[in-house]
Amino acid sequence: MDPVLLSRIQFALTAGYHWIFVPASIGMGFMVFLLWTMAAITNEEQWHKAAKFFSKWLGVFFVLGVPTGIVMEFEFGANWANYSMFVGSIFGPPLMLEGLFAFALESTFLGVLLFGMDRLPRAITWISSFFVFIGSALSGLWILIANSWQQTPTAYIIKDTPLGPRAELTNFMKAVFNPLLVSQYTHTINS
Secondary structure, three states, X not given: OXXXXXXXXXXXXXXXXXXXXXXXXXXXXXXXXXXXXXHHHHOOHHHHHHHHHHHHHHHHHHHHHHHHHHHHHHHHHHOOHHHHHHHHHHHHHHHHHHHHHHHHHHHHHHHHHHHHOOOOOHHHHHHHXXXXXXXXXXXXXXXXXXXXXXXXOOOEEEEEEOOEEEEEXXXXXXXXXXXXXXXXXXXXXXX
């Protein structure tokens, strides 16, 4: 079989599986935050039970979505090496920033939420749920910055280098706020 076709099939399967669990965890992050907010406001046991139940499901969705994201990062380099070399200096930074800031925030506070919800004060649990929600929303933002740039590349020039032509960024803010970002992000977050 053709290696390009096999690479496309592999990436399609990985991305398809990833697209099931990651948007679900973004939406569930908001829902869990709302449940913990209702639990804090009303102090009723039913809200605490619902918040705990859906927090555990959020953890499951998170655990199912993360490995496919990691695999996709490797597939960019392995399956699409020429593409990665051509646009890597533009496409890579949003992915790196997503990992450094958003994913780190989300995963840290998800751990605090899941392992501390019965051990920590309820205010800390509520704060943790808030940062999980913010982290997941920021994670989606950085990933969609990279994706929307791929769909409508802006603010770059093509330079010849010893390794061949490469796309180089000319304006970071124009690349970040490219024509598709707002529509893609609002569609993804609202879905």
